[in-house]
Amino acid sequence: MKFLLTILTILTTTVYGFAQQAALKGRVTDKASGEGIIGAVVFIKGTGKGTTTDYDGNYTLPLEAGVYNASVTFLSYKPFESTGIKINPGQPTILNIQLEENTTEIQTVEIVATRQTNTDMALLQDVKKSEVVVSGVSGEQIAKSLDRDASAVVRRIPGVTVMNDRYIMIRGLSERYNTVMLNDALTPSTEPDSRAFSFDILPTSVLDRILVFKSGSPELPGEFGGGVIKVYTKNFATENTTSFGLSGGYRSGTTFNNISTYKGGKTDFLGFDDGARALPGAFPANLNNAGGESIQTAAKQLNSNWGINKTTALPDQRLSFGLTRRFYVGDTEASNLTALSYSNTSQLINAERFRYTAYDAQLQQSPVEYKYNDTESSRNVRLGLISNWAFRLNNNNKIEFRNLFNQLGQTQVIERSGQELQGKDVDVRNTAQRYESRSIYSGQLQGTHDKELTTYTWTAGYNYTNRNEPDYKRIRSQRNIGSNEPFRWIIPYDANTFDAGRFYSKMQENTVMAGGQAERKFAGKDTLAANQPKLRAGFYAERKSREFDARWMSYTIANAAQFDNNLLTLPLGQLFNPEHISASGFTLKEGTNPTDRYDAANTLVAGYVGGVLPLNKLNLSGGVRVEYNRQQLNSSRYGSGKIEVNNPITNVLPSLNATYNFSDRTLLRGGYSLSVNRPEFRELAPFAYYDFQLNAEIQGNSDLTTATIHNTDLRYEFYPNPTEVVSIGAFYKYFKNPIEVYSLPTAGNPIYKPGNASSAQSYGLETEIRKSFLNLSDRSLIQNMSFVLNASLIKSNVDLGEQTEGQERKRAMYGQSPYIVNTGLYYQDDARDLQVNLLYNVIGKRIFTVGDAQAPTVYEMPRNMIDLSVTKGIGEHFEIKAGIQDILNQKVRFVQDSDRNASINSTDEDFTTFKRGSYSTLGINYRF
Numbered sequence: 001m002k003f004l005l006t007i008l009t010i011l012t013t014t015v016y017g018f019a020q021q022a023a024l025k026g027r028v029t030d031k032a033s034g035e036g037i038i039g040a041v042v043f044i045k046g047t048g049k050g051t052t053t054d055y056d057g058n059y060t061l062p063l064e065a066g067v068y069n070a071s072v073t074f075l076s077y078k079p080f081e082s083t084g085i086k087i088n089p090g091q092p093t094i095l096n097i098q099l100e101e102n103t104t105e106i107q108t109v110e111i112v113a114t115r116q117t118n119t120d121m122a123l124l125q126d127v128k129k130s131e132v133v134v135s136g137v138s139g140e141q142i143a144k145s146l147d148r149d150a151s152a153v154v155r156r157i158p159g160v161t162v163m164n165d166r167y168i169m170i171r172g173l174s175e176r177y178n179t180v181m182l183n184d185a186l187t188p189s190t191e192p193d194s195r196a197f198s199f200d201i202l203p204t205s206v207l208d209r210i211l212v213f214k215s216g217s218p219e220l221p222g223e224f225g226g227g228v229i230k231v232y233t234k235n236f237a238t239e240n241t242t243s244f245g246l247s248g249g250y251r252s253g254t255t256f257n258n259i260s261t262y263k264g265g266k267t268d269f270l271g272f273d274d275g276a277r278a279l280p281g282a283f284p285a286n287l288n289n290a291g292g293e294s295i296q297t298a299a300k301q302l303n304s305n306w307g308i309n310k311t312t313a314l315p316d317q318r319l320s321f322g323l324t325r326r327f328y329v330g331d332t333e334a335s336n337l338t339a340l341s342y343s344n345t346s347q348l349i350n351a352e353r354f355r356y357t358a359y360d361a362q363l364q365q366s367p368v369e370y371k372y373n374d375t376e377s378s379r380n381v382r383l384g385l386i387s388n389w390a391f392r393l394n395n396n397n398k399i400e401f402r403n404l405f406n407q408l409g410q411t412q413v414i415e416r417s418g419q420e421l422q423g424k425d426v427d428v429r430n431t432a433q434r435y436e437s438r439s440i441y442s443g444q445l446q447g448t449h450d451k452e453l454t455t456y457t458w459t460a461g462y463n464y465t466n467r468n469e470p471d472y473k474r475i476r477s478q479r480n481i482g483s484n485e486p487f488r489w490i491i492p493y494d495a496n497t498f499d500a501g502r503f504y505s506k507m508q509e510n511t512v513m514a515g516g517q518a519e520r521k522f523a524g525k526d527t528l529a530a531n532q533p534k535l536r537a538g539f540y541a542e543r544k545s546r547e548f549d550a551r552w553m554s555y556t557i558a559n560a561a562q563f564d565n566n567l568l569t570l571p572l573g574q575l576f577n578p579e580h581i582s583a584s585g586f587t588l589k590e591g592t593n594p595t596d597r598y599d600a601a602n603t604l605v606a607g608y609v610g611g612v613l614p615l616n617k618l619n620l621s622g623g624v625r626v627e628y629n630r631q632q633l634n635s636s637r638y639g640s641g642k643i644e645v646n647n648p649i650t651n652v653l654p655s656l657n658a659t660y661n662f663s664d665r666t667l668l669r670g671g672y673s674l675s676v677n678r679p680e681f682r683e684l685a686p687f688a689y690y691d692f693q694l695n696a697e698i699q700g701n702s703d704l705t706t707a708t709i710h711n712t713d714l715r716y717e718f719y720p721n722p723t724e725v726v727s728i729g730a731f732y733k734y735f736k737n738p739i740e741v742y743s744l745p746t747a748g749n750p751i752y753k754p755g756n757a758s759s760a761q762s763y764g765l766e767t768e769i770r771k772s773f774l775n776l777s778d779r780s781l782i783q784n785m786s787f788v789l790n791a792s793l794i795k796s797n798v799d800l801g802e803q804t805e806g807q808e809r810k811r812a813m814y815g816q817s818p819y820i821v822n823t824g825l826y827y828q829d830d831a832r833d834l835q836v837n838l839l840y841n842v843i844g845k846r847i848f849t850v851g852d853a854q855a856p857t858v859y860e861m862p863r864n865m866i867d868l869s870v871t872k873g874i875g876e877h878f879e880i881k882a883g884i885q886d887i888l889n890q891k892v893r894f895v896q897d898s899d900r901n902a903s904i905n906s907t908d909e910d911f912t913t914f915k916r917g918s919y920s921t922l923g924i925n926y927r928f
Contacts, residue, residue, distance in 0.1 A: 022778055023092045024085065025060040028053045028072060031098040039664040040074040040099065041722055043121075045081075047830050049774060050121070051721040052665065062775045064783055065089040072097050089778075121722045123209055124770070131612060131621040132220075132657050132671055133713040133729065135768065135790075136211040170212060170226025171731065171794055173762060174815040176739065177225030177677055177709075183232060183402050185444050185461040185513055186221065186542060208232045214731065215657060215713040216673025218610030218623035219517065219538065222653040224675050225709050225733065233404060235388045237324035237335040247881070247923025249316030252889065254348040254917055259313045259377040260413040262433050263305045269344065271381040271409035272437045276303070277470035279504060279551075287553060287590035299555075299588040300578040302502070306473060307573025308413055308431065316345040318923065333392040341384040349376040351914035355695070357422055359856070359898045364907050366898050372418035372428070374693075383407040396450040402443065409437045414692060419481055426478040429487050431572065432692040433473040439466040453521040463511040472503040474692060475572070488568040489575060495554035495591030498690055505550035515540040534612040536623070542604045546681050550596040550689075558587040595643075595686040598635035602681075604628070610655075622656035627676070633684050633702070645684050645702050651676050669729075670714045677739060679704035683754045694849070696750040705756055710734040721772075723786075728767045735760040740798055741814045743852040745806040750855060758801030760813055764794035780829075789823040806853035811902070818844040833873030841865045845904060848894050848911075856900050858911045861893040877927050885919040892916065 028040040036057020043050035044061070046069070053059045065087050072080040077099040087093050123138040170178055180187045213220055213228040220228050249255075265276035280301045284290040290298065321340045328334065351374040356366035389401040416430040444461040476499055477487040492499045517538030555576060557563050562584045567575065580586055610623025633645040655673035662668070685700040715729030738760045744751040773785040796813040812818075820843050827836040842864050851857035869883030894912040895904050 023062045026095040028057045031100045045069040133215040173226040179224045180229045208234045215671035216655040218608035218625045222627045241324045242928040243322040245320035245925040247318045250920045252917040258310045271407040299581045313346040318343040335390040337388045339386045343382045370420040375415045378412045381409045398448045400446045404442045425481045430476040455519045458516040465509040467507040469505045486569045495589040500555040503552040507548045509546040511544040513542040540606045544602040546600045551592045555586045594636040598685040600633040600681040603630045617661045619659040625653045665719045677707040699753040708736045732763040758799045760798035762796035766792045786826045792820040817846045835871040839867040856897045858896045879925040882922045889918045
């Protein structure tokens with residue numbers, strides 16, 4: 001923290017640094033009145049260098065010697081351009097500019113509609129003009145990193161962390177407290193076990209920008225706790241281009257090493273199963289209703305490919321193809337952006353996993369219950385397609401049609417060896433083989449219509465999500481500890497979830513939505529749009545339906561009296577061959593429960609009224625949003641028949657935001673909003689799922705209720721010029737009936753289940769700095785550098801209430817990190833078409849699994865990550881990009897709080913440790 005505070009002090013001071021002698025300087029004035037124009041943007045074309053004018057219209061822009069083209073813009077004035085400006089070393093060049101007012105251009109919409117939205121400058125302008133507290137990352141900054149999907153990108157936004165490489169957490173709150181919108185439409189969840197949009201499904205090649213709204217407003221969804229994440233894909237083409245990219249990746253510890261795999265289908269390389277792993281079409285609907293001969297026949301129909309193959313992991317491959325076209329259909333201007341991406345990657349992880357019995361205070365350690373060494377081999381395929389169309393009917397009407405499709409497939413083999421102690425005293429060898437495919441399609445049709453002082457927008461959309469997990473196979477074997485006996489496969493006498501089991505699940509979700517808004521501006525003495533009062537009213541309606549179906553069964557001993565025990569020492573690839581499905585061998589038993597299937601639907605109807613009221617330097621905005629939401633879920637369980645959930649609830653959600661502009665560059669922003677957090681389908685469903693890696697069971701809870709959240713924010717922002725910002729903010733949240741993860745007391749494997757706590761609080765500080773080194777030196781090496789830093793300090797606590805299920809009543813909220821630091825040093829030399837970027841990320845320890853009376857809480861520990869990337873343009877068409885991600889390759893460590901003092905020290909013990917491996921990439925892009 002001392003290092004962080006030092007950096008903050010130095011950078012805040014340098015914002016006020018004096019310009020060097022070599023510079024472009026002058027005054028921007030109104031041509032008619034001669035008065036200085038405050039806040040005009042002076043920008044050097046073809047570079048990232050620019051500044052704004054002060055109260056008197058004066059500006060100073062340090063530059064190295066050379067010849068430049070400059071542009072000057074300000075709202076309601078004609079743009080000004082000057083070419084061939086010569087900057088001499090050792091002295092300033094004076095350029096005074098007179099801008100001519102242009103009231104005609106204010107009435108048009110071309111510039112607003114086609115302006116670039118993916119640059120750092122555009123992003124900062126959006127953040128500055130926002131009526132709420134918002135942070136973001138631009139497509140320009142995304143391109144400078146080695147990030148390959150959206151989950152890696154958002155790590156670089158203040159207050160954002162990532163769990164399990166794909167779930168986003170804002171301000172230390174778990175993924176269930178975030179709402180995600182893709183191009184202004186709510187996204188579906190791609191996971192059956194959590195309320196989360198899986199960000200790894202979006203490759204960076206399709207991203208235009210990502211914004212995180214941290215305070216509420218009537219126009220934003222009323223369901224959020226951490227924030228509302230808006231992901232925008234690339235949309236409007238400004239020129240005709242064709243591009244192709246090819247890259248390879250080398251991961252230390254994986255590439256050119258042996259990894260495990262098993263026989264799959266012919267379409268695995270496209271990210272989905274062709275049916276090779278699916279149950280045969282004639283397979284009985286329920287083995288419990290089938291006769292003995294029918295069961296034996298059915299068992300022989302299943303593929304017996306339990307064998308594991310070894311293959312060499314080749315370097316990762318990534319391909320991309322992009323096409324942009326701008327054309328006319330009659331008088332209508334049209335644009336198309338199409339991008340296709342494909343990747344095929346591998347990863348090998350060697351993980352150590354532990355479980356302990358009760359902590360011995362005298363020995364100051366916990367006796368080991370088991371120690372596993374897991375070799376996890378995974379192969380991942382991603383196929384992505386985006387096709388966005390835009391049609392400008394005229395100056396006041398625009399239609400957009402956006403389409404996004406992604407297909408992801410993952411093959412995973414876990415080979416487990418180790419020892420189980422404390423009375424069992426056996427060596428173990430266990431295996432899990434898993435394939436998962438995920439599909440998502442998102443389509444939106446959107447219109448924008450301007451009529452004098454009123455703007456109408458509307459959106460209609462459809463989302464489709466499919467998740468398929470066919471034939472997840474698990475089996476265990478053991479022998480007496482330390483012996484030379486052969487390992488014997490554990491075959492149960494009755495079906496269970498982890499012995500010789502096969503698991504199948506499918507999830508399909510369909511969502512249709514519609515929304516619209518009308519915004520009316522009220523022209524007064526001030527004709528600038530930014531200073532006009534506004535009134536907004538709108539609606540949002542959505543219908544979501546989900547079908548989830550899981551089925552599992554186990555091989556069991558057909559007849560104990562006739563069983564051939566020699567089968568238990570066969571190689572795994574031969575164990576369940578058809579000839580071993582017999583009276584002296586194995587049979588199948590159904591283990592599927594009625595709770596393993598559910599159908600669910602959610603209806604959301606929202607309406608809102610809000611507005612903006614400028615009062616000189618104070619800008620007030622807010623209103624009220626009313627949401628009616630009805631959750632329905634149908635399932636069943638043994639003995640108690642049907643389970644029916646029907647939760648209609650109406651919420652009135654007010655919000656108020658205020659911005660005080662001390663000057664054109666400095667402002668203070670604050671806000672309050674009331675929001676909600678509803679249970680997700682999976683959390684309401686009674687379905688229980690066994691997690692092989694955690695060796696734990698995940699359950700649902702149909703008694704969950706909706707949580708309410710009071711959100712307050714305060715942030716100070718300073719914009720030295722269009723590409724720089726210094727901000728510091730504070731936030732506080734109070735939760736009533738928050739949904740938290742509980743650990744249920746059990747003598748066996750852990751069981752985790754969601755439940756409503758009594759209350760919770762979360763509060764903290766955030767800062768963000770973007771600083772150019774342009775005015776720090778007259779050396780081009782320094783002038784071409786810039787620095788980005790964002791950091792957060794967060795504290796939370798939750799009161800579980802009277803019913804703590806054997807847990808401590810008060811603790812930090814699940815998944816909350818006490819601090820987050822993201823920083824980057826960027827070098828950009830436009831003359832040489834060269835970029836070099838050095839990035840750093842670290843988060844504080846956070847709860848990974850909650851503890852109870854039997855087992856202590858487990859924390860994910862801090863891990864320093866450093867990435868380096870280099871991009872070099874060659875001529876007009878070629879670009880080479882190389883880099884190393886996670887240079888330090890520090891261990892991923894999960895540590896249990898053995899002595900239960902809520903801090904991690906030398907007494908506490910490892911729960912899981914592994915290394916991901918440093919990742920090196922080399923790629924080339926060609927642009928026609």
